[in-house]
Every structure is written in C-alpha cells, then in structure tokens.
Amino acid sequence: MxxxxxxxxxxxxxxxxxxxxxxxxxxxxxxxxxxxxxxxxxxxxxxxxxxxxxxxTRTGALVALYEDYDRRQTGLLVAALDAAERSLAAQLATVARCHVACVLDHGAEIGGVVAALAGAPDLAEVKRRSDERYVETCRRAITETDPSAEWTAAAAIAFLGAADALSEAALRGDLARDEAEAALTDLLASQVVVGTRPDRGRACPP
Structure with a gap:
C-alpha cells in the first residue's frame, strides 16, 4: 500500500x-x-x-495539544502511583517526583503552548478541568492509602501553585531536581492531615 x-x-x-x-x-x-x-x-x-x-483554528490545535499532554502526564502519574509502595509517604513522594519530572521533561514545550494560548477563553476552562483531574488523582492516592487522611481543597490549590513554582525553579537551574522534589514532598506531607476522617462503615456508638 x-x-x-x-x-x-x-x-x-x-x-x-x-x-x-x-x-x-x-x-x-x-x-x-x-x-x-x-x-x-x-x-x-x-x-x-x-x-x-x-x-x-490554530487555537483549537493548541488546545488539543495541551489536552493530549495532560492525558499523557496523568497516565504516567497513575502508573507511577500504582507501582509505588502502598504507604502514604511513598505515595506523596511519588506525586512530588512526577510533578517535577513532568515540568523538567516537558516544561519548555508546554510552556510555549500555554503562552501561545494566553488570553484564549478556551485555555481557562481546559486548565480548570486539568487541575481538577490532577487533584482528584492525587486525592484518590492519598485516601485509598489511608482512608483517615484528609487533603482540603484550599491545600490542593496551595499545592498546585507551589508545585509549579518549585518545578520551574528546577527547570531554570535555580534548584537541583532532588531539592525541588524534597521540598514538594515536605509541603504535601504537611498539608495532609491523618486521623481526622471517620472510618467508613464504623457503627455509630450507642
């Protein structure tokens, strides 16, 4: 053919x-x-x-590119979490490692796409959905590892901002990769409160 x-x-x-x-x-x-x-x-x-x-339109092509990048990175995160030790510390460290790796491997590439989309109404909605999926993936890893753990919506927003800032500092060379990963792991661990959620299925006291 x-x-x-x-x-x-x-x-x-x-x-x-x-x-x-x-x-x-x-x-x-x-x-x-x-x-x-x-x-x-x-x-x-x-x-x-x-x-x-x-x-x-060109914007449509750029949005499709961003969505494809988001799907691929989410898939890599899920695979890494599945392969990691089933302890809360290991799951949090995996989230941090994957976030930094994502920016170091594709930050310049996807940063150019985001810059090209600046001001496009479609981008805000695409990024909102992307952040929601990412946070839900992280939250599921946390709560499935320890059902008593809680990660609030406010903490997740703070984490996203810090994660991008630390990863971009590593991309610029202002931080070593392991420094960015360690700082991000520590931040996430400080946000997750363990032992505050009632165990599912526990009977109410008489």
Missing amino acids: TTTAARRRMSRDDRRRQLVEVARRVVVEEGADALTLGRLAVRAGVSKPVVYDHFG
Missing part, C-alpha cells in the same frame, strides 16, 4: 492522533509560534482542509 493510500484509509481518530503528534513535534523542534494550521498540514503530509476539519 502506498503512503498516500495509507493516509487516505486512516480513521478519523487515528488521523487526529497523528496530527496532534505532528503538532507536538513542530512545537518541540520549532517552537509554539511556528505551529500554524498550514505548517501542520505540510508536516503531516495532508491538505489544509483536513487540518481545519479536525481543529478549526
């Missing part, structure tokens, strides 16, 4: 995944400013109408 025929037979979902991956390579190799729908079409070897059909 020729390359052209293979492209023609690609399903819509596979095509979108291909375009998102090509968009990611454009951002990594050329920067987010280079990502236009025309450039994406050329790099993917498809016509412009195909790209427009999937994303509509």
Whole structure:
C-alpha cells in the first residue's frame, strides 16, 4: 500500500492522533509560534482542509495539544502511583517526583503552548478541568492509602501553585531536581492531615 493510500484509509481518530503528534513535534523542534494550521498540514503530509476539519483554528490545535499532554502526564502519574509502595509517604513522594519530572521533561514545550494560548477563553476552562483531574488523582492516592487522611481543597490549590513554582525553579537551574522534589514532598506531607476522617462503615456508638 502506498503512503498516500495509507493516509487516505486512516480513521478519523487515528488521523487526529497523528496530527496532534505532528503538532507536538513542530512545537518541540520549532517552537509554539511556528505551529500554524498550514505548517501542520505540510508536516503531516495532508491538505489544509483536513487540518481545519479536525481543529478549526490554530487555537483549537493548541488546545488539543495541551489536552493530549495532560492525558499523557496523568497516565504516567497513575502508573507511577500504582507501582509505588502502598504507604502514604511513598505515595506523596511519588506525586512530588512526577510533578517535577513532568515540568523538567516537558516544561519548555508546554510552556510555549500555554503562552501561545494566553488570553484564549478556551485555555481557562481546559486548565480548570486539568487541575481538577490532577487533584482528584492525587486525592484518590492519598485516601485509598489511608482512608483517615484528609487533603482540603484550599491545600490542593496551595499545592498546585507551589508545585509549579518549585518545578520551574528546577527547570531554570535555580534548584537541583532532588531539592525541588524534597521540598514538594515536605509541603504535601504537611498539608495532609491523618486521623481526622471517620472510618467508613464504623457503627455509630450507642
């Protein structure tokens, strides 16, 4: 089968995944400013109408790229938590390690996407949903490890801000990677209160 025929037979979902991956390579190799729908079409070897059909606008392509990044990083976090020791300390350290690793591995790439989306109404909603999923993943790891542990919504908001700040400091070289991980682990451990939630299923006293 020729390359052209293979492209023609690609399903819509596979095509979108291909375009998102090509968009990611454009951002990594050329920067987010280079990502236009025309450039994406050329790099993917498809016509412009195909790209427009999937994303509509450049903003749509950037949002799709951010959402793909979020899904991949959430998947890596869940896998790391599943593989970690089932102790609260180990789970918290895994959250911290994964957050720092995410920024160090992809911070420049995704930072360019976020900067390119600055002011776009879609970004705020996408980031809100992303933060909610991330916090829920972390909270589930905490409470499933110790059902008596509590991590408040206010603490989660503070954690997100500190996690990004510490990780970005490591990306700039202002902090060593292990320093950022240790500081973030300590912060998260200080936020989680253990022994305050009633055990599920416990009978009420007479």
